[in-house]
Amino acid sequence: MSPTLHSIVAFVQAWWVELLCALLIVLVVPLIAGYIVLVERKVMADMQARLGPMRVGPHGLLQPIADALKLLIKEDLIPDNADQFIFWLAPVLSMTAALTSMGAVAFGPWFQVARDINIGLLFVVGVSALGPLGIVLGGWASNNHYSIIGALRSTAQLISYETTAGFALVSGFLLAGTLKVRTIVENQRNDHAWYIFLAPVGFFIYLIASIAETNRAPFDLPEAESELVAGYMTEYSGFRWSLYFLAEYANMIVVASVGTTLFLGGWLRPFPNVHWLGWLDAAPALLFAAVGAYCVFRAGKQPARVQSLFMWALAFACFVVAAIFALASPFSHLPLEKMHDGLYGAFWFLLKDSAYIYIFMWLRFTLPRFRFDQLMRLGWHILVPLALINVVDVSIALALSSEFGVNRWLAMVVTTAATLGAAMLLVRWNDKYSAAASAALLTDSSVAENSHAG
Amino acid sequence: MMPIGHYLFLSLALFLIGAIGVITRRNVIIVLMSIELILNAVNINLVAFSRYFGDVAGQVFALFIIAAAAAEAAVGLGIIIAFFRNRETVLADEMDLLKW
Amino acid sequence: MLDSVIFYFFASIAVVSAALMVTRRNAIHSAVFLITTLLATAGIFLQLRAEFLFSSQIILYVGGIMVLFIFVIMLVRLDVPLPQIRSRLQKWIALFVALAVGVEAGVVLLLARKVPGQGLLIPNPAPANQLHPNTEELARSLFGSYLLPFEIASVLLLVAMVGAVVMAKNRTGAP
Numbered sequence: 001m002s003p004t005l006h007s008i009v010a011f012v013q014a015w016w017v018e019l020l021c022a023l024l025i026v027l028v029v030p031l032i033a034g035y036i037v038l039v040e041r042k043v044m045a046d047m048q049a050r051l052g053p054m055r056v057g058p059h060g061l062l063q064p065i066a067d068a069l070k071l072l073i074k075e076d077l078i079p080d081n082a083d084q085f086i087f088w089l090a091p092v093l094s095m096t097a098a099l100t101s102m103g104a105v106a107f108g109p110w111f112q113v114a115r116d117i118n119i120g121l122l123f124v125v126g127v128s129a130l131g132p133l134g135i136v137l138g139g140w141a142s143n144n145h146y147s148i149i150g151a152l153r154s155t156a157q158l159i160s161y162e163t164t165a166g167f168a169l170v171s172g173f174l175l176a177g178t179l180k181v182r183t184i185v186e187n188q189r190n191d192h193a194w195y196i197f198l199a200p201v202g203f204f205i206y207l208i209a210s211i212a213e214t215n216r217a218p219f220d221l222p223e224a225e226s227e228l229v230a231g232y233m234t235e236y237s238g239f240r241w242s243l244y245f246l247a248e249y250a251n252m253i254v255v256a257s258v259g260t261t262l263f264l265g266g267w268l269r270p271f272p273n274v275h276w277l278g279w280l281d282a283a284p285a286l287l288f289a290a291v292g293a294y295c296v297f298r299a300g301k302q303p304a305r306v307q308s309l310f311m312w313a314l315a316f317a318c319f320v321v322a323a324i325f326a327l328a329s330p331f332s333h334l335p336l337e338k339m340h341d342g343l344y345g346a347f348w349f350l351l352k353d354s355a356y357i358y359i360f361m362w363l364r365f366t367l368p369r370f371r372f373d374q375l376m377r378l379g380w381h382i383l384v385p386l387a388l389i390n391v392v393d394v395s396i397a398l399a400l401s402s403e404f405g406v407n408r409w410l411a412m413v414v415t416t417a418a419t420l421g422a423a424m425l426l427v428r429w430n431d432k433y434s435a436a437a438s439a440a441l442l443t444d445s446s447v448a449e450n451s452h453a454g
Numbered sequence: 455m456m457p458i459g460h461y462l463f464l465s466l467a468l469f470l471i472g473a474i475g476v477i478t479r480r481n482v483i484i485v486l487m488s489i490e491l492i493l494n495a496v497n498i499n500l501v502a503f504s505r506y507f508g509d510v511a512g513q514v515f516a517l518f519i520i521a522a523a524a525a526e527a528a529v530g531l532g533i534i535i536a537f538f539r540n541r542e543t544v545l546a547d548e549m550d551l552l553k554w
Numbered sequence: 555m556l557d558s559v560i561f562y563f564f565a566s567i568a569v570v571s572a573a574l575m576v577t578r579r580n581a582i583h584s585a586v587f588l589i590t591t592l593l594a595t596a597g598i599f600l601q602l603r604a605e606f607l608f609s610s611q612i613i614l615y616v617g618g619i620m621v622l623f624i625f626v627i628m629l630v631r632l633d634v635p636l637p638q639i640r641s642r643l644q645k646w647i648a649l650f651v652a653l654a655v656g657v658e659a660g661v662v663l664l665l666a667r668k669v670p671g672q673g674l675l676i677p678n679p680a681p682a683n684q685l686h687p688n689t690e691e692l693a694r695s696l697f698g699s700y701l702l703p704f705e706i707a708s709v710l711l712l713v714a715m716v717g718a719v720v721m722a723k724n725r726t727g728a729p
Binding site: 479524 | 557558561565568569572573575576581584585588591592595598599602603604606607610611614615618619622623626627629630644645647648649651652655656659660663664688691692695696699700703707710711713714715717718719720721722
Binding site: 003011136148 | 555556580582583586589605606608609610612613616617618620621624625628687688689
């Protein structure tokens with residue numbers, strides 16, 4: 001067995017960084033997803049003028065751990081006539097799709113499982129297309145009418161907005177000229193612009209499509225049903241439900257990462273090529289130091305001793321992280337300098353990721369929910385034609401700037417204006433068309449006047 | 455590098471299993487799924503040869519086969535739905551309207 | 555070594571799932587096993603360095619066609635196991651014919667190795683790190699020499715889309 005052992009050892013030696021990243025993803029992402037849930041509840045509370053979870057642990061910081069424990073020790077129920085094999089398989093499929101698609105996402109210039117894969121972001125988009133499969137199989141396996149209806153609606157929504165998201169991403173790929181993750185970010189550095197400035201319509205279409213892709217509000221009718229009546233997650237309890245739930249939040253991280261990589265400059269700091277803004281390089285250390293100082297300031301004002309101890313501990317942790325960032329900067333000549341790119345890149349990437357996810361949460365607690373037919377109409381009647389027109393316009397702008405020497409920014413601005421004009425025409429036409437259609441269907445004129453369509 | 459015979463055997467095995475599925479099953483939907491399996495076997499064959507000859511035309515053809523398979527599956531399933539609406543069955547031996 | 559491990563892993567999953575697929579009585583189980591077969595085939599594509607085809611297979615076949623199949627199986631609602639009319643003869647004939655074809659093709663493949671020269675007369679493949687990037691090669695070919703089939707394929711998909719919508723539409727009531 002020695003040659004086998006040798007080949008295994010050689011494999012691990014060659015790929016140990018990637019294997020470590022993969023292990024970290026599988027172990028850490030569920031924990032991070034749990035804490036994103038806590039952040040969401042705190043943000044929701046903040047927008048609703050209350051405090052959110054405060055009981056479990058200081059300021060509710062142990063809430064995700066309590067929730068995870070509760071879910072793990074719950075009874076595992078399987079409905080009587082449910083299909084056992086598929087009932088087991090469906091949440092596993094969803095979770096596997098979400099975690100596998102993280103394999104090609106680069107959280108910073110060093111942390112990527114599938115380095116140098118030729119089809120980088122297409123791999124991510126493709127594997128996350130396996131998610132809806134888990135949903136529809138789970139809904140069917142529950143042997144429950146409401147589950148099937150919820151699952152079919154959710155899957156229909158997900159596959160519709162996959163098309164839209166794909167087209168929006170294509171406009172970004174046209175600008176980047178490649179599918180490889182690192183090359184996309186390098187091209188954004190070389191072009192001196194994040195692609196959101198060159199193709200803003202593409203970014204916003206992708207934002208809307210990614211909200212629908214992850215079943216978030218205002219497109220969360222499948223989930224709202226589970227709050228009100230039922231949904232594909234009805235018959236799932238305990239650990240199986242937590243798999244679905246974590247898959248949804250992991251999907252959120254994945255779509256945020258794809259949007260960040262392609263449109264928001266990935267791991268580049270703002271204005272990466274402008275030298276006089278080089279002081280922005282000190283931002284990570286300064287930010288953490290500021291948070292630490294704020295914790296010190298609040299520590300004295302805590303009512304209970306354990307809370308002020310906790311604040312001191314948090315301040316200490318922030319200062320340690322700030323010190324690591326400061327020591328990794330090129331000014332100190334320590335061996336930690338080698339980690340400069342990785343650490344700073346990861347910081348900026350996670351900051352933009354968090355901003356993207358914050359926008360998700362912001363929209364969730366601000367906008368009312370879409371009805372299902374409004375959702376499908378928005379997807380197919382407005383967003384898909386707009387995304388197609390956007391792809392054509394971006395191609396025209398690129399062709400103008402490369403073949404005819406028109407200034408790239410001018411071409412982009414003109415074509416973006418054209419796309420926005422097309423968008424307004426689409427919305428106006430759609431309003432007229434659907435108002436006419438619903439007026440034709442409904443005989444009662446007052447109801448027809450009140451029915452807004454999308 | 456694997457010798458190409460391995461890929462050809464795999465393709466042959468999948469093709470034959472798909473053919474057995476097409477001939478044996480009553481449920482027309484499963485027959486359609488077996489046809490998809492046959493198309494996949496052909497794809498493996500094409501891509502293996504494309505790799506071994508260094509010509510990307512095999513992969514291009516496989517891509518067209520995937521597109522054609524998607525089109526055929528959509529139309530075939532539409533036909534099945536239309537037939538099911540009329541006759542309430544998806545079993546091949548109950549679809550005998552033209553039998554005398 | 556790694557190559558053959560990956561190949562045998564995906565190949566065995568593909569063959570076992572395919573065999574399970576054609577023998578299940580429950581149509582949804584068949585669909586799930588077809589999904590595993592398609593994923594294993596995608597793995598084979600990845601091993602053959604056809605990366606774009608790997609992602610196309612997953613997005614189109616598994617994420618599109620199989621979802622369509624599962625939708626239709628649920629619509630048709632005949633996913634309960636049906637009493638099979640045990641037409642034993644048909645099964646054995648099919649098995650025999652398949653075996654005959656398999657043996658024939660296998661003999662051709664095996665004997666061809668004995669042709670003097672290079673076996674199957676196929677040159678050795680280029681080592682993986684000397685390959686052109688797959689997506690760029692494919693794009694160059696697709697938008698270059700195979701542009702006409704590309705456009706025809708898009709027309710084909712449009713026709714199929716229109717046909718499927720017309721065929722599955724409910725004729726009796728409102729649109």
